[in-house]
Amino acid sequence: MNAAAAPSDIRQHLLLTAQRIMGGKGFSAVGLNEILTAAGVPKGSFYHYFDSKEGFGEALLEAYFADYMERFEALLTKPGMTAAERLLSYFSFWLETQASHDPEGKCLAVKLGAEVSDLSEAMRSVLDRGTQQIVERLAACIEAAVADGSLIGERDAQSMATALYELWLGASLLAKITRSRRPLVSAMATTRQFLFTPVHA
């Protein structure tokens, strides 16, 4: 009865703990025990809140994307900037969060995408919807940038958004592999060139 958190957000507490741990070690390599212990929740309780490890993973990804989209939205609607500036500030944010070694805020699409996609159809589907949403929101921002004149829209927004998202996913993966921010810095340069170079002819 001492350090108990609020009554029934144990579920969310578990998800948050797992995000930290699995964001670092992956899905299969982490046992429920580790998460339960770290969260201070007894093992027996797990199946009261979730119906399996896979169901837990699903919920984890859903919570992650929900939170991600919220912060993303906030970034993309900050006042006093052109849409193009907002775009760049998003990628700049991406660079900083993924370059830092803190286990919080690690992109789960990068960390878990490849591992989980052919392990669980349910989890894959959450990832699919989540990434699609991000690309769509990105495309909307590009359109806004064309509309407010901060960007010259010579290619359709959807495919530009896809290209940028792919670039940054790959750069994040490479950053993990090289343990360096260089790939991300490089992606930033590519992004600028990609956005602000008019297609000739």
Next chain:
Amino acid sequence: MNAAAAPSDIRQHLLLTAQRIMGGKGFSAVGLNEILTAAGVPKGSFYHYFDSKEGFGEALLEAYFADYMERFEALLTKPGMTAAERLLSYFSFWLETQASHDPEGKCLAVKLGAEVSDLSEAMRSVLDRGTQQIVERLAACIEAAVADGSLIGERDAQSMATALYELWLGASLLAKITRSRRPLVSAMATTRQFLFTPVHA
């Protein structure tokens, strides 16, 4: 005995079997037993050829990249093409292998990169060297394309190579997540645009 393969390439047989299985399920999710059973090799033999699962993973990645670079090299030196055509044929090859669902030939950098990089420093280091080699070889090909006039080199080759590699890594990840070749097709379009669009001004 009956189905025994050649005398002592059991080691390689194990690595090949593992490439198939782990290319599908990942590293942590696969036990040595599964690989040994699939390869028809008894457990006792494993530790004669490798000293641990991690050491095995290291050897797996090393063998993978060695083989990869060999085929890569062959592709990039095929006669009767401009260097730019060779570049495109490489990415076109990438598209086909990653889009197909066959477990062979799956890119281990994509599949294992994120999972393994913060699990084993030894494996990360192999991935690091392997990807770097690929980027370097790619850069060399870009330089050759500039030299033979099939490409206009307005940006330095190294950073173009990095950008392309990042793009394709991300596209492959997205292809896994969406179970679709769309992201790869999109990357192909981006690649063409990226390579053949002169930077204006």
Next chain:
DNA sequence: CCCGAAAATAGACCAGTCGTCTAGTGGCAA
């Protein structure tokens, strides 16, 4: 103040993990 039901927990369960170890095979050299 006690009952009944839901919420939460404890701990058993067994299949599976990696890695070790002893015993045994076969072939080759001296």
Next chain:
DNA sequence: TTGCCACTAGACGACTGGTCTATTTTCGGG
């Protein structure tokens, strides 16, 4: 033959994995 060595064989140990049943705790209404 004898000794040696690469290799095979698979039982074994200590442990962890996810899961589930049985039990306790909690708590609101009668």
